[in-house]
Amino acid sequence: MSELRSRAIGELEPSIAIVGSGPAGCYTAQMLRKRWAAAQIVVFERLPVPYGLLRYGVSPDHQGTKAVARQFDRLFTDGGVHLIGNVEVGKHVSIDQLQDAFDIVVVAAGLGADRPLPGVDGDGVYGAGQIMRWFNSHPDEHSFTPHFGATTTIIGNGNVAVDVLRLLAKHRDSFTGSDLDPQRIDQQPSRIHVVGRSSASAAKFDSVMIRELADIDDAVFDVDAVDDTGHTDKKIKAKIEALLDLTTGRAVPPTSRVHVSFHFGWTPESIESNPTGRTLSLVDTESRQASKVIETDSVVTAVGFGHGLRHEIDRTHLESNLADLDSGLLDSGLYCSGWFRRGPTGGIPANRLDAKTVCARIVADVETGAITPAKIGLQALAADLHPDTVDFAGWRRIDATEVTRPAHGRCRTKVSDIATMLDLARTVTDQRITPKHVENPTTDAVGHKEER
Numbered sequence: 351m352s353e354l355r356s357r358a359i360g361e362l363e364p365s366i367a368i369v370g371s372g373p374a375g376c377y378t379a380q381m382l383r384k385r386w387a388a389a390q391i392v393v394f395e396r397l398p399v400p401y402g403l404l405r406y407g408v409s410p411d412h413q414g415t416k417a418v419a420r421q422f423d424r425l426f427t428d429g430g431v432h433l434i435g436n437v438e439v440g441k442h443v444s445i446d447q448l449q450d451a452f453d454i455v456v457v458a459a460g461l462g463a464d465r466p467l468p469g470v471d472g473d474g475v476y477g478a479g480q481i482m483r484w485f486n487s488h489p490d491e492h493s494f495t496p497h498f499g500a501t502t503t504i505i506g507n508g509n510v511a512v513d514v515l516r517l518l519a520k521h522r523d524s525f526t527g528s529d530l531d532p533q534r535i536d537q538q539p540s541r542i543h544v545v546g547r548s549s550a551s552a553a554k555f556d557s558v559m560i561r562e563l564a565d566i567d568d569a570v571f572d573v574d575a576v577d578d579t580g581h582t583d584k585k586i587k588a589k590i591e592a593l594l595d596l597t598t599g600r601a602v603p604p605t606s607r608v609h610v611s612f613h614f615g616w617t618p619e620s621i622e623s624n625p626t627g628r629t630l631s632l633v634d635t636e637s638r639q640a641s642k643v644i645e646t647d648s649v650v651t652a653v654g655f656g657h658g659l660r661h662e663i664d665r666t667h668l669e670s671n672l673a674d675l676d677s678g679l680l681d682s683g684l685y686c687s688g689w690f691r692r693g694p695t696g697g698i699p700a701n702r703l704d705a706k707t708v709c710a711r712i713v714a715d716v717e718t719g720a721i722t723p724a725k726i727g728l729q730a731l732a733a734d735l736h737p738d739t740v741d742f743a744g745w746r747r748i749d750a751t752e753v754t755r756p757a758h759g760r761c762r763t764k765v766s767d768i769a770t771m772l773d774l775a776r777t778v779t780d781q782r783i784t785p786k787h788v789e790n791p792t793t794d795a796v797g798h799k800e801e802r
């Protein structure tokens with residue numbers, strides 16, 4: 351474990367724990383570090399690897415976006431922020447324990463689970479979050495095997511729905527430079543439906559996401575209804591134009607590999623299994639009079655996220671008289687940031703703004719004396735943490751393995767199981783841990799035995 355930034359009682363700078371190393375946790379650490387140069391800042395992460403949805407949500411073929419990770423790296427390499435991975439708050443340590451040890455605790459744990467779609471569940475129905483985690487080789491999905499079949503239907507009109515569509519529709523040879531595991535595109539459907547409750551003009555995806563689909567030159571697109579008149583809003587016009595360009599504005603390929611149909615203004619009501627697949631029933635969102643059915647083998651629902659650690663916090667802290675979610679305050683000394691605070695909306699930059707708001711509140715609370723820095727931080731937890739934590743150096747070892755021998759045409763081949771991650775994290779300079787190493791362990795600053 352890296353050398354800990356020391357902190358003695360009596361210093362004016364607070365000790366800070368952040369739960370979650372996704373964009374919100376990292377931006378929050380960044381802002382707090384700017385304010386307090388010597389404060390102990392510790393980021394606890396459930397997985398042995400950092401960066402949350404940047405690693406496990408953002409599409410494997412959007413490496414430009416994933417490159418934000420390099421900026422976050424600097425927090426841990428130069429900024430003196432500590433990463434403690436493989437520690438799930440709520441399981442390995444409680445929020446109360448963190449609060450006893452640290453002056454300030456910020457929960458930036460995101461929102462883990464796919465929101466269910468009433469009436470549309472059962473076999474062959476998958477959440478988009480789970481599918482994107484699977485495409486991104488998330489260890490939670492290590493043994494998950496979706497079966498898309500020849501026809502799949504994506505329900506939802508946000509950017510995540512379009513990510514799933516693109517990954518399913520893009521030619522398997524066009525993922526060069528991505529970190530997509532080639533096995534994840536072994537079975538690609540030849541027919542894809544995309545169903546949205548709202549009209550095309552009200553769809554939530556960005557026009558740039560639709561424009562990107564136009565690059566799939568052996569795909570055919572059709573759109574059942576586009577409300578394309580009378581819009582003055584620039585963003586809506588761009589969206590409509592992008593959709594129309596997909597259908598009328600591009601040459602039809604001589605042979606098509608995949609056919610994609612957009613259905614706007616239809617609400618899914620139910621799904622039933624039949625001998626050859628599944629029947630998805632839709633009703634016209636506006637009139638509720640018209641209906642149609644789609645025969646499909648599988649369904650991916652992309653209708654938002656919820657739950658996770660939020661439940662525990664909701665029960666115990668949101669009812670506190672102090673709670674003020676707008677500023678990120680949950681309770682005295684307890685704050686939240688990112689998707690956990692504001693719900694599952696907004697891309698990565700939105701979490702920076704969020705962190706700014708929450709940090710302003712934290713700084714104000716310290717400056718006005720609502721919080722008096724006094725707690726010793728990580729050292730107080732040393733006896734409570736299990737011995738298999740992963741620090742930033744451990745993550746760097748996993749990272750190095752992933753990028754050193756990537757699969758053909760890939761920039762990285764992700765390790766997708768926790769046991770291997772832990773093994774790699776412990777392995778120094780390519781040497782496996784041997785009994786000899788274990789015999790002479792050194793003890794790090796929090797009292798953990800670490801093999802060097």
Ligand SMILES: Cc1cc2nc3c(=O)[nH]c(=O)nc-3n(C[C@H](O)[C@H](O)[C@H](O)COP(=O)(O)OP(=O)(O)OC[C@H]3O[C@@H](n4cnc5c(N)ncnc54)[C@H](O)[C@@H]3O)c2cc1C
Pocket residue numbers: 369370371372373374375394395396397400401402403404406407408409412415437438439440458459460461478479482510513658659687688689690695696697698699700701
């Ligand atoms: C499929 C998908 C694709 C996306 N693509 C893009 C994109 O291309 N561009 C873009 O700008 N935005 C994208 N976003 C949005 C972006 O990912 C979010 O804005 C951002 O990740 C939210 O940050 P966060 O830190 O709040 O949550 P998260 O990124 O979810 O981070 C939360 C972290 O907390 C950890 N954690 C959870 N529970 C615990 C616990 N109990 N103890 C310790 N740690 C815990 C998690 O493991 C995770 O690392 C996408 C989102 C999704 C779902």
